[in-house]
Amino acid sequence: MMTFKFPTAYTILFLLIALVAAGTWVVPAGQYERVENVTLGKEVPVPGTYQQVDSDPQGVVDVFLAPIAGFYNPDSYEAAAIDVALFVLIIGGFLGVVTKTGAIDTGISRAMVKLKGHEKWMIPILMALFAIGGSTYGMAEESLAFYALLIPVMIAAGYDSVVVVGIILLGAGIGTLGSTINPFATVIAANAADIPFTQGMVLRFFILLTGWLACVVYVMRYAAKIKQNPELSIVADHKADIDAQFCKKVHTDGEAMLTLNQKFVLVIFALTFAVMIWGVSSQGWWMAKMGALFIASSVLIGFVTWMGEKTFTEVFINGARDLLGVAIIIGIARGIVVIMDAGHMTDTILHLGEQSLSGLSNVMFINVMFGIEVLMSFFVPSSSGLAVLTMPIMAPLADFSGVGRELVVTAYQSANGLVNLFNPTFAVVMGGLAIAKVPYERWLRFIWPLLLILCLIIMGSLSVIALIE
Template identity: 50%
Template sequence: MKDSKFRMPTAYTILFLLIILVAAATWVIPAGAYDYVDGVPVAGTYHAVDPNPQGVGDVLKAAFSGFYDAVDVCVFILMVGGFLGVVMKTGAVDAGVASIIQRLGGREKWLIPILMLLFGLGGTTYGMWEETMAFYPLLIPVFLAAGYDAVVGISVILLGAGAGVICSTVNPFATGIAAGFAGVSLGDGILLRIIQWIVFESAAIWFVMAYAAKVKKNPSKSVVGVGSGNIHVAMDETVPFTPKRKVIMAVFTLTFLLMVYAVIPFDEMGLPLPVLGWWFPELSALFLVSGVIIGLIDRQREDEIADTFVAGCADLLGVALIIGISRGITVLMNDGAITDTVLHWGEEALAGAGSISFVLLVFLIYLPLTILIPSSSGLATLSIPIMAPLGKFAGVGGDLVVTAFQSASGLVNIITPTAAVVMGALALGHVPYDRWVKYVWKLMLYFLVLTLVFLIVGVALG
C-alpha cells in the first residue's frame, strides 16, 4: 500500500504560495496611501490611489526583487557559510565540540539556560535577530553531539533571542524607533518590559529544557529524529584538540564576539562604550577576513582556501535564497499599494475603543500586520505615528502602544513563514516547517496569554 500521508511542502514552495496569495490580494484590497513627512505616515491622511494589481510577471519577479532588497543579509549568510567551510575543514570545530561534551560529562543540559540567557539579553537590549543566523551552524552540531535533536539547537538560539525580542527593553530597532514616533522616552514602561522579559525568558528556557530532557530520555519523542542536521559529531568520533586547533577556535570565537559587540548601539543605550556601528557589509568582511586568517593558520594553500570558502558559500546558498524570497512578499505588497490600506483598516478598527479594549486590539491587529511586514523597524515607522495618537484618545500611554507593538511583532516572528530568520534557521537544521509549528505552538499560546495579561496590568497601573 502506498504511503498516502501528506508531505509538507518545502520552504520555497510555502513562500511562493504566499507570494501568489499576496499578489491575488492586490486585486481585491483597495490601493491606498498615507501622506508622508520625512518618511513617516501622517494619521488621518489616508487616501485612495490608482490600483496597481500584481500579475504573473510581478509574481515571478517578486523573489528576485526581494533578493535585491535583502542582498546585504544574503551576502552576509554566504560569507558565514564560506567562513564555516574553512573552519570545518581544519577539524577544529569537531575537536572543540568533542572536548566540550567530554568536559561537561553528562551536564550538557546546562548549556541550554546559559546560552538562552545570553541570546535573550542580546534580543532584549539590541534586537539580536538576523545576527543569530551565524550561530546555527555553530551550535546545532553541539546539541546533536550531546544526544539531542536539531530542534533543541535551533530553539536555544531562536527562542532564546526571540523571547528577548518580544520583551525588548531598550532595543533601538523596535522599542527605540517606536518610542520616538510615539513621543515617549525609551525608559517609559521599561519596568514592565523587564518583568515581562524575566517571565518570558524563564518560560522559554523551561519549555526547551523539558523538550530536550524528553528527547534525551527517549529519542523517539523527537519531532524530527535525533541526528537530524547537516553536521553530527558523535562521542566516539573524538578528534585531537591540538594547540593549532585551539588557536583556530580562539580566532573563531573572537570573530563571533566581535560581531556581537560591533552591532550593539551603546550610545543609544546610554552606555559609555565605543560604538563601531557595523552592519551587514562590515560583518560580511569580518567573516571573509577571519576565514582567510584561519585558513592560513591551518597552513592551507591559497587555492585550497579559495575553493573551500566558495564550497562553504554554496552550502548556505539555499538559506540565502529563502531569505530573499521571503523579503519578496513585502516588496509585492508595497508595489501593489496595499500596505497602507491594511494599516488604515487597523486605524479604523481602533477608533472609539476603551483603554483596555484599545491596547488589546492594538496587540491583536499587530499580529497579522507583522506577518505582512516582518521588519520591526519598518512596521514601527509605518504604524506607530498612527497608533500612538489614537491611544491618547483611548487613555492609553504611548509606552503601552509600543509594548503591544513589539510584543506582537516579536511573537509572530518566531513562527511566521514570512520571517527570513525562522525559515533560514529551519533550513540550516533541516527541520520541516510543519514540525517546527507542531513543536512550538504551545509556547506561542503561553506567550500570547501572558502578553494579554501584561498589557491589562499595564493599563491598570497607568
C-alpha cells in the same frame, strides 16, 4: 496509496506571494500622506490622511519577479535582502574552512567529556545570552551565524537541531519581544510615538523575564524528552541528513586531543564571534563589515593551518554552497513585502486597524491594538519598519482612549516579537530553519503551545496596566 507531504519552505513562500498578489485584486489600494520625521530620519504616515488611490493589481509576472526584487530592491520599510544572503554565504565559507581543520569536531569531543551530565545547563545560559542581545540591540540576522556552531554541539550532547533553533531563535526572539533599550524597536517606536523610550520600561522588563522563563522551561522539557527517547524528536526522520552535514567527523571516543594549530583555530573562531557582537552592538556594524570580518578570519585560519590556496578556495566555496538554499529563501521571503507595497495594500490594512480602535474601553483598546500589530507584523516583519509605519497612526489614538502611549509601544514590540518567532515572511525564521534542516511545519508543531503561553503573558500584562491607568 500516495500520502500527503507538507510542502517545503520554498513552496510555502511562493504560495504566500501568490496569495498576497491575489489580494491586490480585492483589497482597495490606498495610501497615507507622509512627512519627514527629523528625529527618525524617515518619512512617516500622517494620521487622518488616508485616501484610496488607483489600484495596481499584481499578476503572474509580478509573482515571479517578486523574489528577485526581494533580493536587491529596498522598499519603504525593509532593506534589500542581498546583504543578508551574501553574509549567509560567507558564513558558510568560513565554517567550511574551520571544519576542514578538524578543530570544531575535536573541540566538541573534549567539551562533551567535560560537560558530561551537565549539558542541559547550556540551554538556559545560552538563551539568556541571546535574550540579552535581542533586548539590547535587536539581535536578528546576525544570529544566523550561530546555528552551524551550536548544532553539532547539541547533537553531540544528545539533543536535536530543534533544540538549537529554540535556543537561538527563541532566545534572541524573546529578547526582542521584551526589548528594553533596543534601538531598532523600542527607541524608534518611542520616538515615533513622541515619548521617552524609558517610559514603560518596568512592564517590558517583566514581559522579558517571564517570557524568557517560559521559553527556557519549554525548550528544556523538550530537550530532556528527546534525549531520553530520541525517536520522539519532531525531526527524527531527518536525523541522518542533519548528522551527515554537521557531525560526520565528530569523534565519539573522547580521546582525541587538540593540536596546537587546532587550538589557534578555536581561538580565532571564538574571537571572530566576539568581535562581531562588539561591532554590531557598539559600532553600528551591518552585513558588509560582518562579512568582511568572517572573510578575514577565514584567510587567517588558512594561513595558520598552512592549508594552501587551492584547498582553501575549494573548502570555502563548498561551505558557501551548503548554505545556498538559505540565501535563496531569504530573497523569496522578502518578495512577499514587495508584492504588498506594489499593490498598495499595507496602508489600507493599517487604516482598517485605525478605524477598529475608536470607542473602545482601555482594556479592549490595548488588546485590539496588540491584535492589529500582530496582523501588521506578518506583512512588515522589520521591527524598525513596523514602528515607523504604525506608531505615528496608533500612538495618538491612545490619547482619546485614556491609554498611555508607552503601552502602545509595548503592545507593538510584543506583537512584532511574538510573530517573528514563526513568521514565514521573516528571513531570520526561514533562514534559521533551513540551516538547521527543520521543516517549517515541524517548527509550527513544536512552537504553537509556547505561542499561546506567551500570548497570555503579553495580553494579561497589557490588560492589567490598562486597568490601572
